[in-house]
Amino acid sequence: MKSKITLFSFVLSFIFSFAQQPSSDVTGGEFVFNPEKAECLTDAQREVIYQNIQSRISELSQNNRLAYSAENRGVHPLFVWPLQKSTNSTYNEIYGISGYIDHNAAYPDQLTDYNCGTRSYDTDNGYNHQGIDYFTWPFGWKMMDNDEVEIIAAAPGQIVAKSDGNFDRSCDFDTTTPWNAVYIQHSDGSIALYGHMKNGSTTTKNIGDMVIEGEYLGVVGSSGVSTGPHLHFEVFTDATFTQLVDPYAGTCNSFNADSWWQNQRPYNNPGINAVLTHTAAPVFPACPTTETSNESDQFDLNDTVTYFIYLRDQVAGTTVNLKVIRPDNTYLYNWDFDLNDNYYASYWGGWTSVANIAGEWKWEATYNGQTVTHSYYVGALSVEEEGLESTSIYPNPFNDIVNINSTSKVKSAKVVDILGKTIKTFEENSPEGIKELNLSELSDGMYFVTLEGEQNQKKTIKLIKK
Known part of the structure; x- marks a missing residue:
């Protein structure tokens, strides 16, 4: 997209x-x-995906590892939101919705989403959008580079197929390169497709492994037929891939009568x-x-x-x-x-x-x-404010851990890089306040830490890691 x-x-x-x-x-x-309204999957790509999933399910069944059982079929899942901010994201929210599922089989430009609106798309060749597109906003490429938006399992289930290793900065509607994706089957037999993931980001779990609701699956990327980072989320009732599910309940939902969300978010x-x-x-x-x-x-x-x-x-x-x-x-x-x-x-x-x-x-x-x-x-960095005049940090330069020497209680700390981006935050976890900062995951370089005291006084100190 x-x-x-x-x-x-x-x-x-x-x-x-x-x-x-x-x-x-x-x-x-x-x-x-996606102003051009390009389809996320070609017919050929879909056929390969469906056959791969069906083959993997057959292998799991033959090895008695398939979690789903037709005899013990459960009710359909109720989904949580399939995206979450990573711990290093500082934005208030990280997504927008560019397209819901099109319920109008006619084409082109004949659209009906679940809410009887036209927030979807179709194409001249007969494609009607079959998933929900969640794009990252703002600065989608920057967020992708920094792994700021994670795809999580909307419901518990079993990984029945996955793909990774494919180019993830696509700007091509006509590419034949597959997307990076994870496919989850739920206890009722329904299957969710999570597509366009960042190369190398997919879960380390294997086909046949179980996931819980909210578990990490990958990072939003732009692999496959895509020209911008987004998640394509698509659900079918079973592995025949003949009946599409629209998780949203609405007057014009022609696929299923009820919502598949635990808490359905508003259309707008x-x-x-x-x-x-x-x-x-x-x-x-x-x-x-x-x-x-x-x-x-x-x-x-x-x-x-x-x-x-x-x-x-x-x-x-x-x-x-x-x-x-x-x-x-x-x-x-x-x-x-x-x-x-x-x-x-x-x-x-x-x-x-x-x-x-x-x-x-x-x-x-x-x-x-x-x-x-x-x-x-x-103001100049390292300006000392009242209440934290004597506060210092050591060692500096440091390797992994820095200690805080302060006569005043430090209730929070924020570490930013030289571009002003927040890298890590700390909150007091003891009556004595914060006494040390574990910065072992930081790369070598210059940072600034802002300490905040009980009376909201602040002090910013330059740190060097090497």
Whole structure:
């Protein structure tokens, strides 16, 4: 599936709410995933996958290792969400939905999703979209590079087939290269396909092994017929692959009467995926080049801070409230930004301010009842603040473990790299607070750790690992 950015600029009219908004031409717009509406699997690829699964199931059955039993067939599973953020992801949310299953057998451009809408696609050659496409947002290639979005088992079951080792930065609708995928059979005989995984990321478990609900299966990638990182999630009632399942309950679901979700999410689910500060506007290159996000949480005095928000399921006629908050918790800016179109994913920004006060600043957005606050820091690194004046870290440089020497209790610690990306966070786990940090998994290089005391005082210290 392909990703495309529709860019435009316009001058935002001034709206006042407590404090004037920053003066800027706003840039951004819609993020369109798979604008060409290309099918995720060719007929030939499907046939190979089906035959492989059926062959593996036959082998498991012959060896008395097949978990599914027709005699003891259970009820259909209830799924959990098949994606989760990895521990190193700092975004508020990490997905958008570009396409549901098409229930209208006619084509082309004759679409009916489970909710009687047209949030799906078909093709001129008769393909009707058979799965659900979850694309990663924002910065899908960057998130893929950093293993930030994990695919998990939506229900317990048995691995009946898997594939890996295939190229995972596809930008080709016509490729014959297979995708990387894991296939799970549930206790009722239904089979779930998890496709487009990152090369080398699939579970180390083998065919025949069992998985539990929520277990790691792989990382979202762009293998097979794909031109952007996403998960294609497709379910059938059994290994004949003749009856498709749409997990979503809805008036126009023609496949099954009830929901297969434990908690079905709304058809449109407006929300904030990220609220970020940048040294400059992000850059979205052509597939498959990784985005230049220009993210930063650390600025020197008099630096220019650039603000962006990244939304999911934007609704026309709604408003986002935006705030830039000084270290003393007063508003530098507080304004409303109107949204005029319906977009499955969007980004807006280009607002700027000059970092003229040292300390912790906040960039905050409120949308659809949800508030997301992003902290960033202004001032020279290693500035000591009241309450943590004598706090030190040793050894520095370090190998694996660093110790914290402080007369004040340290309740949390955040480690960021030289680009301002959060690498690891720690929270107090004893009455004495945090006394040491295990940073053994970090690569050699320079980092900054921000310690926070009981009275919310902070101190940032430069660390060197070698």
